[in-house]
Amino acid sequence: MFIRRMMATAALIFLAGSAAAAAAPASPNESSDALKGAPAYCPPVMETFLPGQYYFCAGSQAFARGDKQAAAARMQDAARWASKPAQYVLGLMYLNGDTGVRDPARGVAWLALSAERHDAVFERAFLVEFAKLNTEQRAQANAYWRDMKKDYADNVAGRRAERRYDAGMKDMKDADFAGNDVFLDGITSPQGGEAGTYEGGGGVHSSRVGGGQRAFAFIKKMDKMRDDYFHGMEGHVTVGAVTYAGTVGQLAEAPPAR
Numbered sequence: 001m002f003i004r005r006m007m008a009t010a011a012l013i014f015l016a017g018s019a020a021a022a023a024a025p026a027s028p029n030e031s032s033d034a035l036k037g038a039p040a041y042c043p044p045v046m047e048t049f050l051p052g053q054y055y056f057c058a059g060s061q062a063f064a065r066g067d068k069q070a071a072a073a074r075m076q077d078a079a080r081w082a083s084k085p086a087q088y089v090l091g092l093m094y095l096n097g098d099t100g101v102r103d104p105a106r107g108v109a110w111l112a113l114s115a116e117r118h119d120a121v122f123e124r125a126f127l128v129e130f131a132k133l134n135t136e137q138r139a140q141a142n143a144y145w146r147d148m149k150k151d152y153a154d155n156v157a158g159r160r161a162e163r164r165y166d167a168g169m170k171d172m173k174d175a176d177f178a179g180n181d182v183f184l185d186g187i188t189s190p191q192g193g194e195a196g197t198y199e200g201g202g203g204v205h206s207s208r209v210g211g212g213q214r215a216f217a218f219i220k221k222m223d224k225m226r227d228d229y230f231h232g233m234e235g236h237v238t239v240g241a242v243t244y245a246g247t248v249g250q251l252a253e254a255p256p257a258r
Contacts, residue, residue: 049168049222050229052083052161059086068098079113081164082157082233088114088122095129104129105137109144113152117232158233165226172219 042057059074072093078086087110093099094107111126133141150156 049165050081050161050225051164052078052081052086053225053229054078055081056083056086056089059089063098068093069100072099079110079152080157080160082152082154082161082230084114084117084119084122087111087152088125091125091129104133105140106144108133108137108141109148112141112145113148116154119232154233158230162230169219169222172222 042054042061044054047054055074055078059071059078062068062074063071072090075083075086075090075093079090091107091110091114094101094103094110096102096107108126108129111122111129114122115126130138130141
């Protein structure tokens with residue numbers, strides 16, 4: 001729908017809320033802790049730009065409803081778009097049995113993927129849980145990790161997400177070039193629509209009619225969200241010391257927990 005500036009701002013609040021909710025420290029035994037503060041509304045249009053954020057939000061909502069199967073499915077959708085928070089939550093869900101089956105080896109493999117960018121919370125959870133595995137479980141975790149990284153590691157999923165973001169932003173950048181305002185379909189007030197909205201076909205629209213947000217300003221905000229989303233990924237600037245450079249595969253030969 002064509003919407004006013006406040007609705008464009010709501011999209012940015014949604015993005016920030018998704019990232020903040022997933023970044024909160026959580027016990028590896030409590031999946032729900034990782035989802036506290038998740039936004040109550042997931043604007044569908046955001047799937048155009050950062051689908052990992054959108055599906056993480058949808059998964060958080062499903063978990064809050066008690067539908068853990070749907071939550072796991074949406075988190076896996078998000079993980080395929082390089083959402084490290086979603087990969088972390090999937091790890092916790094498998095460790096805790098929230099998927100219906102407790103599978104520590106698969107949980108640790110997801111945690112290994114989530115720790116790829118050296119986030120301190122995700123990395124610590126991986127190291128703690130890996131240390132608990134016995135020899136057989138470590139071998140299984142390593143096998144899972146080697147297979148899963150073909151679709152979920154940053155060199156695949158991250159590049160996929162970058163291409164999606166660039167493609168999604170094309171219309172917005174075209175609007176900026178034309179000096180137009182920006183309107184986004186699919187973001188509506190939780191209380192319902194408002195007079196003067198336009199039922200469009202989805203995506204980004206531009207118009208010289210007032211009421212939208214200047215494309216240039218919105219692009220700057222979206223690019224900041226993009227930088228936060230991909231923070232730590234190879235090829236992106238990362239601020240801060242790297243505390244751990246290993247993977248589950250590199251630790252597979254370490255002595256098992258007793």
